Amino acid sequence: MPSVALFGISVVFGFVVWGTLARYYIWPALRDRPGPEALRPILLLHAFRFMGLSFLVPGVVSPDIPAAFARSAGYGDFIAAILALLALAALGTRLGTVLAWVFSLIGTGDLLLAFYLGPHTSLDPGQLGPGFFIVTVFVPFLFITHIMAMRILVRTQPVAVLAATR
Numbered sequence: 001m002p003s004v005a006l007f008g009i010s011v012v013f014g015f016v017v018w019g020t021l022a023r024y025y026i027w028p029a030l031r032d033r034p035g036p037e038a039l040r041p042i043l044l045l046h047a048f049r050f051m052g053l054s055f056l057v058p059g060v061v062s063p064d065i066p067a068a069f070a071r072s073a074g075y076g077d078f079i080a081a082i083l084a085l086l087a088l089a090a091l092g093t094r095l096g097t098v099l100a101w102v103f104s105l106i107g108t109g110d111l112l113l114a115f116y117l118g119p120h121t122s123l124d125p126g127q128l129g130p131g132f133f134i135v136t137v138f139v140p141f142l143f144i145t146h147i148m149a150m151r152i153l154v155r156t157q158p159v160a161v162l163a164a165t166r
Contacts, residue, residue, distance in 0.1 A: 003124065003125045003126055004124075004125060006125070007125035007132070007135075007136070010132075010136035011135065011136050011139075011140065013136075014136050014137050014139070014140035014141070015140040015143075015144070017140075018140045018141040018144050019140075019144055022141075022144050022145070022148065026145075026148070027148060030042075030148065030152070034156075035097075035152055035153070035155070035156030036091045036092040036096065036156075038152045039087070039091060039100055039149060039152055039153075040088065040091060042145045042148060042149045042152075043084045043085075043087050043088040043091070043100070043103070043149075044084075044088065045141075045142070045145055046080060046081060046084035046103070046107060046142065046145070047081050047084045047085050047088070048081070048138075049077040049078065049080045049081035049084065049107070049142070050077070050078055050081045051077065051134055051138070052073050052074050052075075052076065052077020052078060052080075052081075052134065053074050053075075053077070053078055054074070054130070054131055054134070055069070055070040055073045055074040055077075055128075055131055056070055056071070056074040056075075060129055060130060060131065061127060061128055061129045061131050062126065062127035062128075062129060064124075064127055065123065065127040065128070066117075066121035066122060066123050066127075068117060068121050069114070069117045069118060069121045069123050072110075072113055072114065072117055073110075073114045073117075076110035076113065076114065077110060079106065079110070080103065080106060080107035080110055083099065083102060083103035083106060083107065084103050084107070086099050086103070087099035087100040087102075087103045097153065097156065100149065100153055101153055103149075104146050104149045104150050104153065107142070107146055108143070108146045108150075111139060111142060111143050111146070114135075114139070118135075
């Protein structure tokens with residue numbers, strides 16, 4: 001079977017397994033918590049996106065990996081990790097809500113851009129080296145948790161409104 005097909009199957013399975021875990025275990029544990037409390041574990045998870053920098057490390061990935069993909073994935077993930085930490089530090093404030101939205105929109109866009117750039121830069125899955133597991137195991141979970149974060153943010157009232165009602 002071609003490596004691109006094996007890669008695609010792996011990504012799909014990542015989405016199916018993480019989607020199932022999220023639906024039955026993660027979302028039920030988060031959905032009734034107040035916004036900041038529900039966002040905290042998601043933001044902490046995304047702080048690990050510094051791992052995307054591995055796409056820029058010679059020897060971890062193939063030297064033939066398309067530079068456009070590696071730079072975008074590496075720096076995009078690193079920016080998402082920084083935004084997650086900033087949102088986490090400000091959680092429970094109006095700024096924290098704004099930063100959580102910025103993180104989630106930019107982080108989701110980064111993942112979508114990586115899925116777009118992969119085939120459009122002629123990325124061969126074998127060029128990912130150990131990064132193959134980031135893309136097939138970690139990225140589906142990141143995408144699903146971005147959706148959960150946005151659901152939490154949509155239902156979360158701004159902190160100033162909450163303070164005014166007390």
